[in-house]
Amino acid sequence: MSAATSPGDFRRPDTLALAHMWVAFSLFAVGTLLGLYQLLERAGMVPASARTYYGSMTLHGVVEAFVLTTFFIVGFGYFVTATSLGRAVRWPRLAWIGFGTMLLGTVVAALSIVSGNASVLYTFYPPQIAHWTFYAGAALLLVGSIPWIVITLAMQVRWKKENPGRPIPLSQFGMASCAILWAWTMVGVVVEVVFQLLPASIGLTQTIDVGLARALFAWTLHPIVYFWLIPAYVGLYTIVPKAAGGYLFSDEMGRIVFVMLLVFSLPIGLHHVFVDPEQAAGWKLAHALGTFLVALPTLLTGFTVTASLETAGRLRGGRNLFGWIRTLPWGEPVALGGILAVVTLLPGGFGGLVNASYAMDAMVHNTQWITAHFHLIFGGTAVTVYFAIAYYLWPRLTGRALYSRRMAAAQLWLWFSGMLALTLPWHYLGILWMPRRIAWAPFDPQIVARWRPYSLAMLVGGTMLVLSGLMFVANLLLTHRNRNAAADREMVYAETMEPVVSVPALLNGFTTWNWLLVVLMAMAWAYPIGQFFFMDVHKTLVWGVK
Template sequence: ISKQESRLYMSFLHVAFISLFIGGLMGLLQTLVRSGTITLPWGIDYYQVLTVHGVILGLVLTTYFIIGFQFSLMGKTVGMSDKQRKVAWLGFWVMLVGTVMTAITILLGKASVLYTFYAPLKAHPAFYMGLALVIIGSWIAGVVNFRQLYVWKKKHPGEKSPLLAFMVTINMLMWIIASIGVAVAVLVQFIPWSLGYAETINVLVSRTLFWYFGHPLVYFWLLPAYMAWYAIIPKIIGGKLFSDSLARMAFILLLFFSIPVGFHHQLTEPGIDPTWKFIQVVLTFMVVIPSLMTAFSIFATFEVTGRRKGFGSLFGWFRHLPWKDVRFLAPVIGMLAFIPGGAGGIINASHQMNAVVHNTIWVTGHFHLTVATTVILTFFGITYWLVPHLTGRTLTKSINRLGIIQSIIWTVGMTIMSGAMHIQGLLGGPRRSSYSEYGGTEQATEWIGYQMAQAVGGSILFIGILLMVYIFVKLSFFTPKGEEEYPIAEEEDDAEPTPKFLENWKLWIAITIALILFAYTIPFVDIIQNSPPGSPPFDWPIGNN
């Protein structure tokens, strides 16, 4: 990899790890405030801290890590020209200017609107403008990725594209199609409203546009983890890719079904016809299928590799796995966390059960298992080889050992914190609330113990964050010079050829758009037609209504 390329990829990772530190600190503060252990000084508001935590970790850390990692995958598999690199830098700077604008607005206390930022909460216009820039910067990155694949295909007519490049393209396609929703909300609703050009805002439209984006957002986080599970972990365990076609098919299904499902976040919301909620719940259950395919293929890879190495008994293959290699251990803990995390998601998506858990801290428990364990531990697992590979250093034995300790700390902290959140949620504990005794009600006293447990888990996790930031700095600047492998698994020698139709991009995009139109057109028209007077979707300039 050239110096210029690694500088680009590492810049994204630097922003990601600075975010990890800041966002993690805010997380610690939150659990301490919620448990009544501390009160925030200098008039800092709980929701300000919660917004920094959610925006910095949920939106900034993830997006930068993903785009940096994906660029490296594209560079490795299909190459990156000088011109593409320059445009990629443009994307980076546009994103960075947007991120700084957003961060300053939140830190000044002018945008305590949480990471979901839908109306009626209102922020300073600079917050929305910053977000718009982050989105535009990420689109530039996506377009560079598409161009990279296109140029490669021109040079290799008739050949199938490398699997990882195919996967990156799917993820960026999904991201761009999904973020159009939030971009429309930001440009057409929020900016005019926060600038004072519109007096009111249509809350349901803003929430619907947000969740049209918000659900695929979680798959935008998950898919890079799946890239590592499908195509990198097999190489780390000394095996081969289980099935190129199955992996591609799973990604195509995720593209289809990630977007037309936003209503499962709005099941309790009035103003949306229950029939359409039902239809989107059915589509949500469809999006579970590619994850089950992924689970199946990972188990199969582990077993096939173990048996090939001569571990023949029923579960003997389990022992061959490189448990002491942190590049394997961290992502595998992530996979294991996805078993309860995914099951929790299925509970959330089930209309009746959603009524029990919605807006309780159970939901917070769910996403700390999914994004903050499954995804993040996989990203950490990637960091252990990607960073030294890019900086021309090595993953030393002692850093490997520290990494194992880090993974264990994370597992313990998260089990305590997320477990307590799930239970407190079932007992009715609300999410997104600061410390309160709720007038000494009996039910609220039941929650206190669980909130203390969350503070204990949160403190352990913060130690894990400090350790991870230390490891990142070591791998970036201090471990001995050398060459670290970029592990990409090969296909089995006797693999069936991947069918050509899997690369029919036009067809996949057309089906995706058709599904979105099917799931959203009628309910959206309904929402607009049934909006109460005075809240047209886009009521600006003032006086137009």
């Protein structure tokens, strides 16, 4: 790994990173409040209103899934690239233009949603069409992240040229895989927005090819989850072991995992339309098998991160088979966040395997099971690591000591238990056929009565999550204003158990993997997307949302 870097070593992008992350985390807190409102509305504790409910749900989804993630990842990404490669961000003005574009897009889309003109939810399935400002805002958010992709890769290419034969630091290797994945990922939704949704929302077209739109969105819908997850894995591999006082178990396995995440998560999006009538069974089965492959890097990560934590526990005096667990630094927020995130991966990954199981998906498709699954894997695992990373970075970025370690640890436990209290009953409600995304439940009382106790448990979980989210933001804010200076501002990454002297070219760059992706994506999507251009397609009329 690279040597430690302090703010003065070169123009470290501390402000750039902070600006991105503050947007991410302040909107994240607003988003959790919306989530609680939705739970209260469904429990009948606030006046029922479909208009407010679906508007709130659209904003909640857009804020947590698109705004929190993109801003956090881009900000964290600049910081990781600069500190791993030991140089200033290239083209800093371009980076700030990207930030401004993303922010503008966020504001435009948020206003569009709040005005009630865009209640199409964050998945915006046509032929329901929102006001054009919604798509324009979303497009700006996407476009604003492109400078980050360019800068991340340009800096890596230049570093490689100047350091021939040296392995790229794992932290940078992971963020580069994330940037490349993001470029591939956005193609589907960008084509859908530019060629289908924007023309329909402006009124240029009155009809839309829904099958094509669903295929293009499915292209994006799976890898986008890994765009959110890879930075969390970068944190688990390169920051958490250090904070826990241990060593990274294996650098090479980390590289293999990042390559796998990139290559496997892209050509499998059809599993989001397993029960759609416009795609054939054979293609769905092919994508289902690919979906199982993407479980591999996560299984490997679970092992490597646990093994790295074990080195920390043993260095701290842990003995015997499980004794090291007790001696882990449970009061250290960064380590604790990593531990809880890995624990959350277990039920989250299990649910994912059920969803991936082809015909079995029909049992849980679009029920609360699905909502539970992605809250657990995204809100549980990914966001918990985002918290841990923030606790690690805030003193380094602001130069102020973390306001309260105890509050941070309490916040993480509260988030962990709240997420379980929310999602475990939610999974069960899904098995009891409760549909997702309903403002209330006007069904036969027998079935509604069966759901009630679990709905109440969710309410408890949701309240815990809101409290935890506010504690998190408060702690960051108080850190920022803390009179006590941080002990040190050096950015250090975890060291590997055995030093990495050289790695094969395949694990030190992405050219070959990109070519492989060209082939795999053509195999996976040429027919499922291409069929709409030669089969007998009937376009359908566009529908408004009010």
